[in-house]
Amino acid sequence: MPAPAQRRLIFAHIDEPGYTNDLACYLRHGGYEVLKKAVTRKPEELIDEVKKSGLRGRGGAGFPCGVKWGLVDRKSGKPIYLIVNADESEPGTFKDRYIMHQDPHQLIEGTMISCFANNVKQAYIYIRGEMPHGARILEKAIAEARAANFVGPNILGTSYSCEIFVHRGAGAYICGEETGLIESLEGKRANPRIKPPYFPAVLGLYQCPTIVNNVETLCHVKYIAEHGGEAYTKIGTPGNTGTRIFCVSGHVQRPGYYEFEAGRITLGQLLNEVCGGPLPGRTFKAVIPGGSSAKIMRFGERYKGKRKVGAEMVDYDWGVEDVPMDFDSLAMIGTMGGSGGVIVMDDSVNMVEALANINAFYSHESCGQCTPCREGALWMKKITTRMVHGHARPEDAALLKSVADQIPGRTICAFGEACSWPTQSFIAKFGDEFKQYPEAKKTAKPADAPALI
Amino acid sequence: MNLKSATLQAIDEVITHYPSKRSATLPLLHLIQEDVGYIPEDAIPWIAAKLEIQPINVYEVVTFYPMFRRKPIGRRHIKVCRTLSCALLGGYKTCAAFEQEFNTHRGEVSPDGEVTIDFVECLASCGTAPVVLIDDDLHEKVDGAKAKQLSDQIKQEAATRR
Numbered sequence: 348m349p350a351p352a353q354r355r356l357i358f359a360h361i362d363e364p365g366y367t368n369d370l371a372c373y374l375r376h377g378g379y380e381v382l383k384k385a386v387t388r389k390p391e392e393l394i395d396e397v398k399k400s401g402l403r404g405r406g407g408a409g410f411p412c413g414v415k416w417g418l419v420d421r422k423s424g425k426p427i428y429l430i431v432n433a434d435e436s437e438p439g440t441f442k443d444r445y446i447m448h449q450d451p452h453q454l455i456e457g458t459m460i461s462c463f464a465n466n467v468k469q470a471y472i473y474i475r476g477e478m479p480h481g482a483r484i485l486e487k488a489i490a491e492a493r494a495a496n497f498v499g500p501n502i503l504g505t506s507y508s509c510e511i512f513v514h515r516g517a518g519a520y521i522c523g524e525e526t527g528l529i530e531s532l533e534g535k536r537a538n539p540r541i542k543p544p545y546f547p548a549v550l551g552l553y554q555c556p557t558i559v560n561n562v563e564t565l566c567h568v569k570y571i572a573e574h575g576g577e578a579y580t581k582i583g584t585p586g587n588t589g590t591r592i593f594c595v596s597g598h599v600q601r602p603g604y605y606e607f608e609a610g611r612i613t614l615g616q617l618l619n620e621v622c623g624g625p626l627p628g629r630t631f632k633a634v635i636p637g638g639s640s641a642k643i644m645r646f647g648e649r650y651k652g653k654r655k656v657g658a659e660m661v662d663y664d665w666g667v668e669d670v671p672m673d674f675d676s677l678a679m680i681g682t683m684g685g686s687g688g689v690i691v692m693d694d695s696v697n698m699v700e701a702l703a704n705i706n707a708f709y710s711h712e713s714c715g716q717c718t719p720c721r722e723g724a725l726w727m728k729k730i731t732t733r734m735v736h737g738h739a740r741p742e743d744a745a746l747l748k749s750v751a752d753q754i755p756g757r758t759i760c761a762f763g764e765a766c767s768w769p770t771q772s773f774i775a776k777f778g779d780e781f782k783q784y785p786e787a788k789k790t791a792k793p794a795d796a797p798a799l800i
Numbered sequence: 801m802n803l804k805s806a807t808l809q810a811i812d813e814v815i816t817h818y819p820s821k822r823s824a825t826l827p828l829l830h831l832i833q834e835d836v837g838y839i840p841e842d843a844i845p846w847i848a849a850k851l852e853i854q855p856i857n858v859y860e861v862v863t864f865y866p867m868f869r870r871k872p873i874g875r876r877h878i879k880v881c882r883t884l885s886c887a888l889l890g891g892y893k894t895c896a897a898f899e900q901e902f903n904t905h906r907g908e909v910s911p912d913g914e915v916t917i918d919f920v921e922c923l924a925s926c927g928t929a930p931v932v933l934i935d936d937d938l939h940e941k942v943d944g945a946k947a948k949q950l951s952d953q954i955k956q957e958a959a960t961r962r
Binding site: 479514536604 | 817819829861868884893926927933937938
């Protein structure tokens with residue numbers, strides 16, 4: 348079956364010739380019209396639209412946005428904060444970068460609509476430190492929006508006021524975790540908070556109710572405010588509404604970002620048709636479908652079980668290429684849609700070395716607060732690095748697995764899962780390659796095999 | 801530590817963005833690093849006094865976040881992405897090419913003082929791998945040849961300045 352056409356809701360103007368990131372251009376394309384209508388409506392109506400839409404967060408967890416907003420403590424009498432999570436840092440993910448650099452006003456409009464709906468008076472955009480230009484572009488865009496009365500006091504002549512400030516991170520991946528981000532915004536080390544009691548919706552920034560939403564999620568809110576929650580559910584598939592932006596990187600002919608209706612494209616269509624298939628003379632070996640912490644898929648394996656279609660349970664028997672790219676299907680086969688970062692590896696890649704690369708990342712980024720994660724991530728890195736650069740032993744696979752199995756569920760935040768899933772899944776899917784590695788490394792590598800660690 | 805008056809002004813302004821002064825710790829560290837080139841020892845008590853917190857509160861932040869450095873670096877900072885998508889397309893070769901061009905190792909200041917090369921983790925531009933951040937500017941699809949071209953450019957600018 349041929350791949351469907353892209354459906355660009357959020358990336359409508361990305362890479363469009365002549366489209367610039369200033370206010371004048373945004374206004375020429377109908378900018379801030381949705382905000383103008385939104386501030387004449389009741390805030391509860393807007394929240395209802397988002398609830399109806401079924402919008403799921405695009406940062407990685409896929410948590411329903413309307414539910415998140417519904418959990419906010421509105422009776423505490425404390426101010427409610429909204430934080431835009433622009434700390435895009437899950438390896439393989441690069442969608443928010445383009446929204447902020449090329450279409451910052453779309454994000455600001457989505458943010459202001461969300462703030463109005465939730466009676467937020469102060470929002471912060473937490474952008475990762477490695478995007479200094481992005482921070483400046485956002486600051487300029489906010490200044491333009493403020494001058495045009497879309498941000499700041501008495502927005503569009505109403506009694507509603509809301510300010511946005513940009514806050515830069517400084518190179519720590521853990522700031523993408525919402526409670527770590529909040530600690531960081533309070534000027535501290537980004538050690539995630541324990542939940543309960545520190546659910547951001549109740550005890551977030553400065554111990555006040557706080558909403559943390561991903562950049563792309565807030566852009567979807569703008570679309571929902573414009574077209575209605577009901578209309579949004581017609582896009583995508585039930586339970587996985589709207590579009591998803593897939594960021595494809597690694598060994599394909601045409602890496603890049605592609606926006607499709609959620610669940611309407613399979614992994615095979617995405618990689619073979621949209622991205623042009625493997626590099627010349629190569630075949631696909633493995634793919635990580637949702638950012639580097641998602642469990643790896645091995646080409647050639649099959650997934651079988653029963654799934655719900657409408658009211659009925661039907662059997663499915665899928666190869667890697669057949670899996671629909673939505674949160675639920677990917678979760679069903681034991682991995683995740685995560686942040687939409689699809690990392691592809693072909694037959695030039697040695698899986699021990701690929702895992703060593705990933706382990707070096709998670710070991711570097713563990714905040715160090717919980718012992719299983721701090722020590723476990725470090726040991727997984729030490730073992731895989733030793734296997735590549737020092738002495739490799741057949742029993743290392745079992746050792747790695749035993750370390751990885753002792754981390755998840757024993758840490759304050761989901762980093763424990765994120766750092767152990769790669770090791771667990773690489774060993775489960777490519778265990779033979781790990782066992783044979785001591786022998787395999789004695790033979791010379793192909794000249795074009797990339798160094799990974 | 802002698803800060804430019806523009807930096808001092810920016811510091812006073814940014815503190816007003818937050819209901820709690822302590823929140824301005826990261827912004828102040830960024831502003832000082834942009835001005836001085838690194839975080840000097842006396843910046844820590846200075847920020848603490850400015851934000852009415854303890855020096856340890858600033859120190860623990862400086863040591864947590866990879867972007868803050870305690871020592872001066874070369875005139876230009878070359879950050880090569882090390883993470884998987886870039887490595888799959890030759891990030892390690894790119895880094896080696898820069899090291900060779902400037903006769904230095906990552907983490908060190910080159911002998912001519914022009915550059916410091918570092919490996920960094922994912923720069924969120926995996927679709928145009930391998931990527932390199934030189935000071936504030938992102939460079940995409942930096943293979944060996946492009947690394948040489950960017951190095952030549954830096955050397956040329958250095959020669960003109962001398």
